[in-house]
Amino acid sequence: MAVDPTHVKQNDPRLKLKQSDVDFARERQAALRTHFGFSDFHPGQAAALDGLQHGRDVLAVLPTGSGKTLVYELATYLLNRPCLVVSPLLSLMQDQVGRLNQRGERRAVAINSMMTPPERMQALQRLDQFRFIFTSPEMLLNNDVIQALRRLQIGLLVIDEAHCISTWGPDFRPAYRSLGTVREALGEPLTLAVTATADHQVQTDIEKVLQLSANHAVVRQSVDRTNIFLNVMRFTSRKQKNEALLTLVESSKKPGIIYFSSKKQADEWAQRFQVAGINAASYHAGLEATTRFSVQQQFMLDRLQVVCATSAFGMGIDKADIRFVIHYHMPSNLLDYVQEIGRAGRDGQQSIATLLVAPGDAQLPADLADLQLPDKATIGRVYAEHQPVLQSDPERLVGYYKEHGYGMDELIELLAKRLQSRRLALRKLMQYIDEPDCLRKNLLAAFDESAPSHDDHCCANSATTMTLSSLDLADDEPRVNLQLPDWQTQMRQLFSEKFIN
Amino acid sequence: MRSVKLTPTRFSAGGYAVDSEFLYALLSTTQTRRPKVIFNCLRGVKTVSILYWSLRYGLLSWLNTVPTVSWEEFTNAIETLKNAGRIVENDDDQLLIVDDGQSQVELVTQLYPENLRERASEVHQRQLIETTLLAIQATSQQSYQAMQYFPLSVTEQARKQVRRWFRQPQQQPLSQAITNWLQTLSAADAQLFVSQLVGHEHPGLTFTQLASQLDQPEWQLRLRQAANWMSLVNFAEQLPPQDGLHALIKPQLHDRLSKSVRDTLAGVLQGYSREAISSRRRLKFSTVSEHLLTAAILLPMEDFPYQKCxxxxxxxxxxxxxxxxxxxxxxxxxxxxxxxxxxxxxxxxxxxxxx
CATH class of the missing domain: 1.10.10 (Arc Repressor Mutant, subunit A)
Known part of the structure; x- marks a missing residue:
């Protein structure tokens, strides 16, 4: 691309196209040291940055714990233009802004539904003061948001957790399907789509929806996390499963996360563990913001051994030494499962992912797969009415497709296909659970990858027994008797000596 | 002075506050009571109907004491009591205690005394808690010269207030003012309050954790903590205006009556009829009447001009x-x-x- 130097700022990304590969490498290495204090990149990070430095859109499929956030943060510093990050969850946005703040980067803001309209207007007016702007796909459907972002000339558009385009887009968060149009409205800025898990279908969906440039780079690292032992345990009754969970958690090296599909169960189990002398707390979207903050911070500060969570906990949790992830309830597909177990062992140390299965467990995800889609009556009603009232999620979903020019039959067909693919995804998960041989081989096959040869640190299917001690994952710490300090002691901890009489 | 940058979030409805035992304390053995009135009273809804029936039930002091209660949580508590055969529901969906169990009124009043809970209808509770917690976190981190930390997620409004407050000169350190106040509480209440504060290497404990450690049901701890917050409000109000704690808390207080209700009331006190006020203020006649009924319910008898009405x-x-x-x-x-x-x-x- 020919660039007139008199009209281009020194740091304009277009100038970088002229630089040699060696310059790029040197530049990102220096930025890594300056901004993060690291000297080496994790696998995949440098390749993703290299693509962006060459002005190419990048789809980066990097496993959890590989430092995806660093890629777009560093790219933003290198490009020296504002970065727009599309993020799926409010809590994730808060975490991301909080973490940037914690690192000393104050020019970060989250524009989301938690702002009142005047607050949002005010933030949009002073958008040029921010380097990192986080928002949701839904927020990008607002014209005033798009106009403000257009004025800003975004340097890098990041789609975080980009697999949501495929997994949530069609039938849960349709705004994800509009991201291509958004990208176009923003002048097709340099784009980075990042995710930890993307099989072939998900990759194709991301590329298609975002309309990535023809020469876009795909940086892919294996989803395999060799330091995570894969384990499936099958029980003959719910009671037996409950007893096993308590024993397993008591005897496992901590900290760990246990995933539940119900908030109530997460609460109940956290209490049960506490009674058993394990320092546990629950985390889900139904808790107050301050409670969620306390649980998260306690976990990060090693004050909490176990978090009983729903899927609300995890995306963005950056704790390196999580030793186990247990699924009390089954997830609905392998993609989610790989995402959630990937929170274990980010430090590279031996960890374990256990899936507990009792009779009837498959029914819940199967019901959810069917239930969450709009039925024909809802579709018919929304299409028949001139200005339908859209109150429920299914109604809003149908409303979205109607508004975007889909015919009723077309939508019915799309949803039928969607249901089919959900059922297929669940079947694949069931096959993983029933795997008679190597779990890792089964899991990786779903992502078109082959597994390393099976050994003692690989996996234990439901027919095999596993011992925690052989993995060095047995709990060896004495039980601590939790004593709540008096208020004076706590005040002295809160405020350093000179602040308190 | 360092600025604090934060991101806004929802102060989500917490739940768990309205336990069936707490609801039991708000019901009667002789007077049938409408659950919707009690629910809206706790949430701080100020329609004349809710206020009037709250007054009749003797529950007006509970107004706005649990603003985050959800209907689901509330109805769960009703179901628990019904299933246990402790209350019945009549054909008008009104509730009545039928068992001869121990009254909980004394217990809840001990946990959240009337003089404290009466303040709840004059306080923006969410804003109070968010600004105070954030100010304490920022001050705590500052006391350790920790410039980089994960800030508490609060609303944009709370964040701005704390930023402004942080820049103001302060007569005494916030930690000192809080310590002075804590000394006025029982050791147990002071411990409960401080255990939930967030600051340097002090992530705060959740109610569930505290319930287990203190061996007291969560709903009771929530009432005690609500009482603590109102006690803090009373304490801060007594401090001189230039005091940091006073400056932090003052913006979270509001008049029990809205400005419009006050204006209508002033009209009556000046001798105007409801018709005249309606025409002067360009309000519907029924609105003027509602304003006066609201004032009559919420004000002490001596402050409302009954003789003029x-x-x-x-x-x-x-x-x-x-x-x-x-x-x-x-x-x-x-x-x-x-x-x-x-x-x-x-x-x-x-x-x-x-x-």
Missing amino acids: LTQTDIKSLLASEPANIDDWDFNQQEAVTDYFTFRLVQIWETKNGR
């Missing part, structure tokens, strides 16, 4: 024609002879006189 004849004629129990009065029987405003105001007058 009611005559002895109004009171006597209603007392003569209606049943002894005010809850059984029926406006439909009186429509021809009196208006709704007078009917309701007499009920309020009588209730406040102990009937």
Whole structure:
């Protein structure tokens, strides 16, 4: 691309196209040291940055714990233009802004539904003061948001957790399907789509929806996390499963996360563990913001051994030494499962992912797969009415497709296909659970990858027994008797000596 | 002075505050009570109907004490009591205690004394808690010269208030003012309050964790903590205006009556009729009446000009024609002879006189 130097700022990304590969490498290495204090990149990070430095859109499929956030943060510093990050969850946005703040980067803001309209207007007016702007796909459907972002000339558009385009887009968060149009409205800025898990279908969906440039780079690292032992345990009754969970958690090296599909169960189990002398707390979207903050911070500060969570906990949790992830309830597909177990062992140390299965467990995800889609009556009603009232999620979903020019039959067909693919995804998960041989081989096959040869640190299917001690994952710490300090002691901890009489 | 940058979030409805035992304390063995009135009273809804019935139930002091309660949580508590056979629901969906269990009124009043909970209707509670917690976190981190930390997620409004507050010169350190206040509490209440604070290497404990460590049900801890917050408000209010804690908390307080209700009331005190106020203020006549009924319910008797709104004849004629129990009065029987405003105001007058 020919660039007139008199009209281009020194740091304009277009100038970088002229630089040699060696310059790029040197530049990102220096930025890594300056901004993060690291000297080496994790696998995949440098390749993703290299693509962006060459002005190419990048789809980066990097496993959890590989430092995806660093890629777009560093790219933003290198490009020296504002970065727009599309993020799926409010809590994730808060975490991301909080973490940037914690690192000393104050020019970060989250524009989301938690702002009142005047607050949002005010933030949009002073958008040029921010380097990192986080928002949701839904927020990008607002014209005033798009106009403000257009004025800003975004340097890098990041789609975080980009697999949501495929997994949530069609039938849960349709705004994800509009991201291509958004990208176009923003002048097709340099784009980075990042995710930890993307099989072939998900990759194709991301590329298609975002309309990535023809020469876009795909940086892919294996989803395999060799330091995570894969384990499936099958029980003959719910009671037996409950007893096993308590024993397993008591005897496992901590900290760990246990995933539940119900908030109530997460609460109940956290209490049960506490009674058993394990320092546990629950985390889900139904808790107050301050409670969620306390649980998260306690976990990060090693004050909490176990978090009983729903899927609300995890995306963005950056704790390196999580030793186990247990699924009390089954997830609905392998993609989610790989995402959630990937929170274990980010430090590279031996960890374990256990899936507990009792009779009837498959029914819940199967019901959810069917239930969450709009039925024909809802579709018919929304299409028949001139200005339908859209109150429920299914109604809003149908409303979205109607508004975007889909015919009723077309939508019915799309949803039928969607249901089919959900059922297929669940079947694949069931096959993983029933795997008679190597779990890792089964899991990786779903992502078109082959597994390393099976050994003692690989996996234990439901027919095999596993011992925690052989993995060095047995709990060896004495039980601590939790004593709540008096208020004076706590005040002295809160405020350093000179602040308190 | 360092600035604090934060991101806004929802102060989500927490739940868990309205346990069935707490709800039991708000019900009666003799008076049937509507669950919707109790629910909206706890949430701080100030329609005349909710306020009036809250007054009749003797629950007005609970107004706005649990603003985050959800209907689901509330109905779960009702179901628990019904299933245990402790309450019954009549055909009008009203609840009545039927068992002879121990009354919980004393317990909840001990946990959250009336003089403290009465303050709840004058406080933006969410804003109070968010600004105070954030100010304490920022001050705690500053005391350790920790410039980089994960800030508490609060609303944009709370964040701005704390930023402004942080830049102001302060007469005494916030930690000192809080310590002084804590010394006025029992050791147990002070411990509960401080255990939930967030700051340097002090992530705060959740109610569930505290319930287990202190061996007290979560709903009881929540009431105790709510009482603590109101006690802090009272303490801060007494401090000189230039004190940091006073400056932090003052913006979270508001008049129990809205400005519009105050203006209407001022009109009556100046001798204007409801019709005149309606025309001068360009308000519907019914709105003016609602303003006055609201003021009559929420203000102490001596602060409302009953003598300008009611005559002895109004009171006597209603007392003569209606049943002894005010809850059984029926406006439909009186429509021809009196208006709704007078009917309701007499009920309020009588209730406040102990009937």
